[in-house]
Amino acid sequence: MKVSIKAGLVAAIAFAGFAVTGSTLADEGLPEGVTAVKATPPSKDHPLDEILSGWTFRTPETQALQQDDFENPGYLWVERGEALWSEVDGSAGKACASCHNDAADSMKGVGAEMPKWDAKLNRPLTMEQRINNCRTENMGAKEWKWESTQMLSMTSYVRNQSRGMPVNVQADGPMASWVAKGKEVYYTRVGQLDMSCANCHEANYGKYIRADFLSQGHSNGFPTYRLKWQKIGSLHRRFKGCMKNIRATPYKVGGDEFVALEVYLAQRGKGLQVEAPAVRN
């Protein structure tokens, strides 16, 4: 694989070689609720030889936190989301459950297909946007903030209903231009370090960048409980953190750049099973 970091910056960012531990670790166990932590790329022109969940890049101790739902602190948010599901909010006097009944049935598979095209709005919506749309349009309730406890609880709960199902985002039709836009975001170098997502997560996964062991950067585990955050966080929060690290001005959380990147990442990691809430470092 070619690494094409600009010469002047090579010194600043050193990638230490290290064997990918994915295949060996995966054999020793799996996260609860999933049957595989890797997937075969759907086409020959896919940039990765093998699609590996972020799980495979973590230490046994971090993995253990996701091997038992009780050990998984992300479930504190899943349970909060479950309670919120039937809590009435807004002028229409409705709860999520008023229309969608039992989430175990109605939401099964929904999280695996996000972001999803919305014909009325003529654009894809992430789960957060879909929830807020429902709140303002159908419930007469206020929008939840992207990174609020309520939103994180609800997205964790809803996405958890698709755990173990392969990520299956629509990539053709009206979504094609969003995939293309997201791909452009993925491969465009930005920031003072002049790096793109691909510099780390495509060209150097399975290696150390300083003290961090680089994953392929897939989205199947989000919302994810990060040890660093000491709580659950959204995919866009993770994007923002990555951009700050490369000394770039992050795009807006919920903005079109991040939505497109989320669409592209889901398409790139198609086939990986939903792990939400995953536990990462």
Add this chain to the structure above:
Amino acid sequence: MAKSKPRVKAPKTAGKGDIVTIKTLISHKMETGLRKDKKTGDLIPRQIINKFMAKFNGEDVFSVDIDPAISANPYFQFSMKAEESGEFEFIWVDDSGDTYSKKSALTVN
């Protein structure tokens, strides 16, 4: 801040003399009191769960005096020898004096 919610995993039944394992988890930020507010530079006041107690039929089984070095969303796993049927009570106390509790019944055969 959202109200802390405890999770408990304790067996419902056990044989007499069995050692049973109990796991508990509670949502809490565990603010150490050592961090500074990035904008004002002021110390963020300490706010932690400082005590956890597990009782069975009112008797102490296991308890912990907790310092800020325990991770956010505190987790404890411990054991009890099942001698008689009864009820577990788990209690968490935080720095503002708020307590959170959860009960769980155990039948010993």
Add this chain to the structure above:
Amino acid sequence: MHTITRRQLLAVTAATATGLALSPNFASAKAEDAMAVLDKFTGGKAPAEGKVTLKMPEIAENGNTVPLSISVDSPMTADNYVKRVVIVAEGNPRPEVATLHFSPKSGVAEASTRMRLAKTQNVVALAEMSDGSFHMVKRQVKVTIGGCGG
């Protein structure tokens, strides 16, 4: 494989125990704070080695959540049990981590939790037995800091 005679083993154990009793091997100023906490716990009594097992990862992926399991070799009967185990971190801003209180009802002296480690350092677990004796164990845990990790 080397074979160790009983005599050699005794000699090694004795030397270690004496070392602990006479000059506790704590290096930094923080380690002195940790020692003070332990001293307060034991009332100045010298702890022995053995009996206490402290399971922690050799390298913690993130210092915010480091899993830790403690077990103490004890029959846990009414007249012979582990009363308390204090956990101390030598390199944290404050050394105290937690004090675990057991009882004969515990059945076994085993417990797990998750702790914060500010940097690579030693973690000490010190147990007080019902007969008034103390046993301790010390473990180094490396903490990876200075990554980028968003």
